Amino acid sequence: MRRGRRGALPRGTAERTLTSVGTSIQPGEETAGTEHDERAQPGDHAQPGGRLTEAPLPREREVSRLWHVTLSVSGKEAPLKEVRRALEQLAHDHPFLLTSRYANDHAEIRYWEEARDLHDAAAVALRLWGEHRSSAKLPPWEIVGLEVIDRETYHQRIAEGYGPPPASPVGVHPY
Secondary structure: OOOOOOOOOOOOOOOOEEOOOOEEEEEOEEEOOOOOEOOOOOOOOOHHHHHHEOOOOOOOOOEEEEEEEEEEEOOOOOHHHHHHHHHHHHHHHHOEEEEEEEEOOOOEEEEEEEEEEEEHHHHHHHHHHHHOOOOOOOOEEEEEEEEEEHHHHHHHHHHHOOOOOOOOEEEEEOO
């Protein structure tokens, strides 16, 4: 008698699908003793007692959306030339920045962020100033305001004549 590889089924034996500890069914057989007679399908998950539930479908890749972000910062006065240079460096490092307005004690940065949802866009915006404080030599100001709106809301506000003015001219400008 030839021995097959370990775990291989003897010839003529149908493959069994394990549905829960102590319960197995043949492919195509109905499960006995369940509230609903369900057939085992690839990807089904067994519940205690042999009851099958449908496997969750793989999540589709979530689509990113565009969010308009306005980040406001303020703090102790700094020389205007240094504030301008720091904001220009930030814009150079991150060309997604549309426009920045500044004074010697506050600034506003506006840009479009691509993110899955508002929470992700806001999280990125809240990290922006602190993460680039040293690389762009930004003033040690704190974030005092954040607005994140979706693209549709942004364009609706513009069409209705309220909301932030269109981000033009692009660049870094004094108030």
